[in-house]
Amino acid sequence: MRQSNQLNRREFLVATGAVAVGAPYFIPSAVRGANERITTAHIGVGGMGGYHLGDMIERREKGQVNIAAVCDIDETRLAGALKKAGPGVQPYRDYRYILQRKDIDAVVIATPDHWHGVQTVHAAECGKHVYVEKPACCTIEEGKAMVAAATKNKVSVQVGSQGRSEPEAYLAHRYLVNGNIGRISRVDCFHYPSPEDNNPVPDSDPPPELDWDLWLGPLRWRPYNKRYCHGTFRWLLESGGGQIRDRGAHVMSCAMWWMGADGTGPVAIEATGTHPTKGLWDSAVLMDVTYTFKNPDWVLTWRQMPNEQLPSAEERTGDEPGGKIVRPGYGAIYRGDKGEFIHWGGDGGTWAEKKARLWEPPAGAKDVYKSPGHKEDWFKGIRTGAKTIMNIEAAVGVANLCILGNLSFILGRKLQWDQAKQTIVGDEQAQRMMSRPQRYPYHL
Amino acid sequence: MSIQNQAVNELVAGVKDTSDKVRTEAWLSAGKAGAAAVKPLAKVMTDGDLEVARAAKRALWKIVHYTGRPGVNEEKRAIETELAGLLGNDQLVSVRRGVLWMLSEIAGRNSVKPIAELLRNAELREDACMALERIPAKGAAAALKAGFEAAPEDFKPNIAQSLRKRGQEVKGYPSQKLAPSKETNLKPL
Numbered sequence: 001m002r003q004s005n006q007l008n009r010r011e012f013l014v015a016t017g018a019v020a021v022g023a024p025y026f027i028p029s030a031v032r033g034a035n036e037r038i039t040t041a042h043i044g045v046g047g048m049g050g051y052h053l054g055d056m057i058e059r060r061e062k063g064q065v066n067i068a069a070v071c072d073i074d075e076t077r078l079a080g081a082l083k084k085a086g087p088g089v090q091p092y093r094d095y096r097y098i099l100q101r102k103d104i105d106a107v108v109i110a111t112p113d114h115w116h117g118v119q120t121v122h123a124a125e126c127g128k129h130v131y132v133e134k135p136a137c138c139t140i141e142e143g144k145a146m147v148a149a150a151t152k153n154k155v156s157v158q159v160g161s162q163g164r165s166e167p168e169a170y171l172a173h174r175y176l177v178n179g180n181i182g183r184i185s186r187v188d189c190f191h192y193p194s195p196e197d198n199n200p201v202p203d204s205d206p207p208p209e210l211d212w213d214l215w216l217g218p219l220r221w222r223p224y225n226k227r228y229c230h231g232t233f234r235w236l237l238e239s240g241g242g243q244i245r246d247r248g249a250h251v252m253s254c255a256m257w258w259m260g261a262d263g264t265g266p267v268a269i270e271a272t273g274t275h276p277t278k279g280l281w282d283s284a285v286l287m288d289v290t291y292t293f294k295n296p297d298w299v300l301t302w303r304q305m306p307n308e309q310l311p312s313a314e315e316r317t318g319d320e321p322g323g324k325i326v327r328p329g330y331g332a333i334y335r336g337d338k339g340e341f342i343h344w345g346g347d348g349g350t351w352a353e354k355k356a357r358l359w360e361p362p363a364g365a366k367d368v369y370k371s372p373g374h375k376e377d378w379f380k381g382i383r384t385g386a387k388t389i390m391n392i393e394a395a396v397g398v399a400n401l402c403i404l405g406n407l408s409f410i411l412g413r414k415l416q417w418d419q420a421k422q423t424i425v426g427d428e429q430a431q432r433m434m435s436r437p438q439r440y441p442y443h444l
Numbered sequence: 445m446s447i448q449n450q451a452v453n454e455l456v457a458g459v460k461d462t463s464d465k466v467r468t469e470a471w472l473s474a475g476k477a478g479a480a481a482v483k484p485l486a487k488v489m490t491d492g493d494l495e496v497a498r499a500a501k502r503a504l505w506k507i508v509h510y511t512g513r514p515g516v517n518e519e520k521r522a523i524e525t526e527l528a529g530l531l532g533n534d535q536l537v538s539v540r541r542g543v544l545w546m547l548s549e550i551a552g553r554n555s556v557k558p559i560a561e562l563l564r565n566a567e568l569r570e571d572a573c574m575a576l577e578r579i580p581a582k583g584a585a586a587a588l589k590a591g592f593e594a595a596p597e598d599f600k601p602n603i604a605q606s607l608r609k610r611g612q613e614v615k616g617y618p619s620q621k622l623a624p625s626k627e628t629n630l631k632p633l
Contacts, residue, residue, distance in 0.1 A: 079630055087633045096624035122622055202494055214626060220545065220571060275472065277464040278495050282502075411509050412475070429512030429549050437548070437574030437609075440602040441621045 038129075038382060039105045041069035041098040043119060045081035046230055048133050048160070049110030053081055055375065056108065064379070068104050071095045073214040074230070093211060095119060099126040106382060109133060110160075112233045113240055115217050117142030120157065120392075121444050124149035129382045131375070133160040134249035135402055136395035138241065141435035143396035143403075144422060145444045150392045156381035158374065158388040159395030161253035165371035166350035167321040168357065172343050173258045173368045175356035182338030184259065189251045189302045190310055191330040193286050194235055194242040197227055197279025218438035227280045235281035237406055242283025243304050245402040247330050251346040253390065253398045255300055255332055262394040265419035266291035266300070266401070271408035273304070289405040302405060313344055314354060325351045407433055452481045459488055459499045467499040474503035475510030478519065482507065482526035489539050501542060508546045520550055528555045537567050544568065548575040553583040560587035569599060577606035585610050 042053050049072075059065045067085050071092040072078040082091045092098055098107060099122055106129035109119050117137040123130050130150070136159050137143040150157045163169055176184065203223035206212035212224045219238060234240030256262050269291055273284030287304040313328030322345075331344035331351075344351045361367070371377045371389045381388040407430055408415050416425040424430045438444065455477050458470025474481065481503070488500035511523045528551070530543045544562070547555050556579065562572035573591070576584045589612070592603040604617035 075628065075630065078628060082630060082633060090632050091628050091630040092624075093628040094624040094626040096622055099622060100624065126622065200494065211626060220541075220574065222541075275468060277468040278498075280498075411512065413513055427512075427514050429509070432549055432578055432580075435578075437577045437606070439570065439574070440605045441619060441623070443605060443609075443619070443621055 035063075037064060037066050038379060039066040039068050039103055041071065041101075041104045041107050042067070042081070042085075043071045043095045043098065043107055043109045044111035044115075044133075045070050045072045046074065046077045047110065049108070050077075050081070050084075052108045052110055052131070053084060057085065059375070068101065069098050071098055073211040075209040094214065096122070099123060099128065105129060106131070106156075112215070112229070113245065114138050114219050114233075114238065117146055118218050118438065118442055118444055120146050121149040124153045124155045124157070127153060127155065129156045129378075131158045131160065131378055134253070134390075134395065135241070135245045135399040136249075136392065137399045138239075138245075138403065139433075139435050140400060140403060140422065140424075142444065143399055147392050147396055154385075156378060156385070156388060157392040157395075158378035158381065159390045159392065160374070161250050161390045161395060161398065162348050162374040163250050163254050163346040163350040164257055164389045165374035165377060166345075166348070168343070168352040169254060169257075169346075169350045170368065170370045171321065171359075172254070172341070172350075172352035172356045174361065174366070175352070175359050176258050176334060176341060177260070177368055178359075178361065178365050180339070180356075180359065181334060181336030181341050184298065184334050184336045186299045186335040187255045187259065187301070187332055188335070189248070189255065189300070189330075189332040191243050191247055191251070191302070191304050192307050192310060193304050194283050195281070196276040196285060197232075197235065197281040199227075200279035201226060216439070217442040218436075220437075220439065225280055232281070235283050237283050237410065240283065241402060241406055242287070244284070244287060244289065244302055244405050245399070247347070248302055248402045248405070249395075249398055251330055251332050252300065252302065252401050253395070254343065254346045254350065255334075256394065256398055256401075258334075259298065261293065262397060264293065265397060266404070266417055267294050267419075268292040268414060268416055269401075269404045269408050270414040271405045273409050283406075284409050287405075287409065289408065291401060291405075300401070302401075311342060314342075314351070316351075320351075320357060322349060322351045325349070448478075448480050452477060452484055455481055455503065456484050456488060456500075459485065459503055460491065460493075460496050464495070467495065471499045471503035471506060474506040477503075477507060478511075479522040479526045482523060483530070486530050486535070486539055486543070489542070490536055504542070504546065508550055512550045521552070521554065524551050524555055527551075528558045531558045531562065540568055541571050544571045544575045548578040551575070551579050551581075553581040555579070556581060556583040556587050559584075560591055563587075563591035563595065563599075563603070569595075570602060573599075573602055573606050577609055585612060588612075 045053050056065055060067055067089055069090045070081040070085055078091050107123045109132040116132050120130050120132050203225045206224035234246050271289040273287035289302040291300040313325045316324050318324045325344050327345050327349050334341040342353045377389045380386050415430055418425050461467050485500045485504050489497050491497045511520045527543050527547050531540050559572050559575050562568040576588050588603055588607050595603055601617045604614040605619055607614050
């Protein structure tokens with residue numbers, strides 16, 4: 001993958017069609033031949049990390065990638081991943097060994113959210129292309145650093161809000177941008193509640209297979225508690241941020257894309273919600289967040305509501321592009337001056353309402369970008385420098401929505417946001433909370 | 445008993461209640477309790493009942509978040525003073541660690557000295573350093589500089605990083621953020 005082919009950059013871009021759709025996002029430091037394998041390493045191999053590893057093993061069989069290394073701070077998980085990946089794959093506990101290796105082109109980061117910013121910045125600084133799970137970041141400062149590092153080091157970053165690459169996301173996007181429900185003034189996202197910790201336990205020693213210091217990484221030190229991890233980190237505001245930062249990074253990703261709002265931001269954010277009554281987890285159980293956008297004026301809401309209030313899911317045969325709706329508990333309703341449109345999911349399952357799926361574009365209708373697949377779109381970014389569908393700027397914009405919603409919830413007050421300056425306005429405490437001091441040496 | 449003391453007593457009683465619902469309602473209402481509630485709540489943070497201690501901590505955070513709102517500097521300073529008073533050796537490390545992070549959100553120059561003193565405390569120096577990194581007062585940067593000069597070799601890189609984060613120049617002690625340090629016991633197949 002490191003050797004370049006005989007085409008110069010300009011010839012290569014023309015040959016691949018990248019120039020035809022506009023100037024590339026960046027010129028990669030080495031032209032990647034379309035048939036060359038990309039050498040990857042996997043940082044975090046549990047949960048979604050396990051899925052990505054399995055996916056890349058399939059791609060290895062197809063000749064698309066080499067897998068050079070797997071990394072996890074849990075030795076049990078690491079051993080499982082090593083067995084799955086097979087011979088020739090090096091195991092690591094510390095991801096920084098991977099960043100030192102010159103033979104690795106790209107990393108797939110699927111660690112807990114509080115690591116995303118630091119690891120993406122470090123990988124970019126070492127010249128690695130990055131696929132990082134959503135949400136992109138946990139603080140406003142992390143997001144800025146991620147954008148800066150990716151831009152400066154000319155690496156392709158794809159964030160794992162893969163709903164943008166789903167077939168029915170394309171159909172929904174095309175339907176909406178062609179004005180089928182008129183001018184859209186409101187998008188209401190819905191989601192079932194975050195869980196409460198019904199089994200709180202005291203702090204204890206970490207299990208021997210877990211490197212607790214590395215799990216915490218940038219977070220301030222605290223004693224181990226088994227309700228922090230693994231997957232349960234999601235329900236802590238500091239590490240996971242609750243449903244809004246988990247699924248909000250999917251559903252609001254679709255909203256920002258379909259509304260043509262990537263690169264924009266709200267002027268005001270106001271959140272309310274209910275709190276868990278016991279246990280370690282502290283993210284909102286029920287939640288209402290209102291984001292007010294100006295020029296153009298529209299409103300985005302995020303609502304975690306009781307299950308019985310969720311919209312009912314469309315009946316399907318299973319033959320639709322996205323198949324049956326298997327996760328009906330979240331999605332969004334788009335409200336226009338000529339009608340409404342609903343979708344369910346927004347992540348690896350994105351299901352558009354029937355009228356969008358059946359809509360036949362008339363002559364002269366606008367078309368929209370159709371992703372070849374979320375990983376394929378990333379590979380294209382690596383090879384051509386084309387901007388990925390969930391590029392780091394767009395992903396940080398979506399993550400900022402989640403972060404600002406949680407900040408308003410924590411502080412119990414409305415926040416004003418200056419998109420151009422990327423800062424909260426008129427609230428010194430909230431401004432301090434746009435960043436969070438990180439433990440040395442696990443810092444940006 | 446003054447009305448204020450009565451309100452604080454009711455708050456503490458609610459936080460210590462055996463009912464999850466009552467405790468939650470109590471800590472959620474703590475925001476307006478003000479400076480008088482800080483020390484009584486800190487005392488409950490060490491309660492033997494895990495959920496009671498947690499409710500007290502959340503009540504204190506609620507006060508910090510409420511008092512951090514714009515335009516109430518006098519109220520904020522009063523809370524800050526009470527919190528800074530909890531950084532002494534008479535408090536448990538867990539309480540002092542929590543208080544350092546509370547101060548990091550609202551403190552000004554008045555808290556710098558008691559926080560800086562904890563740069564010499566092996567258990568709390570990391571949190572103290574991060575709190576000073578976050579407090580925008582010029583005195584916080586000066587305290588970090590002084591702390592850097594006096595720090596043992598193993599902690600100088602931490603303070604150097606906090607100083608750089610604040611835009612200060614530091615000679616030597618470059619960040620080791622990209623240097624791997626932890627090896628696995630596993631071998632390739």
